[in-house]
Amino acid sequence: MATAAGTDWRPEWNNMFSALREELDYEITEIQGEIPHDLPAGAFLRNGPGFFERAGQVIHSIDADGMIARIEIRDGRATFRNRYIRTKGYQVEQDAGKVMFRGPYGTTPRHWLLRGAFNTVTKNTGNTSLVYLPK
DSSP, rough: EEEETOOHHHHHHHHHSOOOOOOOOEOOOSSSSOOOOOSSOEEEEEEEEOOETTTTTTTTTTTTEEEEEEOOOOOEEEEEEEEEOOOOHHHHHHHSSSSHHEEEEEEEEOOOEEEEOOOOBBBBOSSSSSOOOOH
């Protein structure tokens, strides 16, 4: 959709905060052009928030559980793989099926004032950085 000022990016921005619930592993087959066969093999890793809703409750974009996404290029092919970072808070909330902890940026469990307004413990979201540790 075009506007007087140019391209309307709102649909893409809205998709930026939609949760990818599944952990996937697949070959990327829809590519514009070709991947050069002499391109050195390598991977692009991204860590960031990835789970923006739990049991119908919206989670602040910075409080969302961390997900690592990888695009790997090897032998002229590209693959995608993602995994959620299994922090203790992630595992507890997955098992409970609802938000159980305060997030550092404003997400609170439902009925928070009744059950834990004085609990100052926040959840480790695991969505901030990656560190490469050699074997």
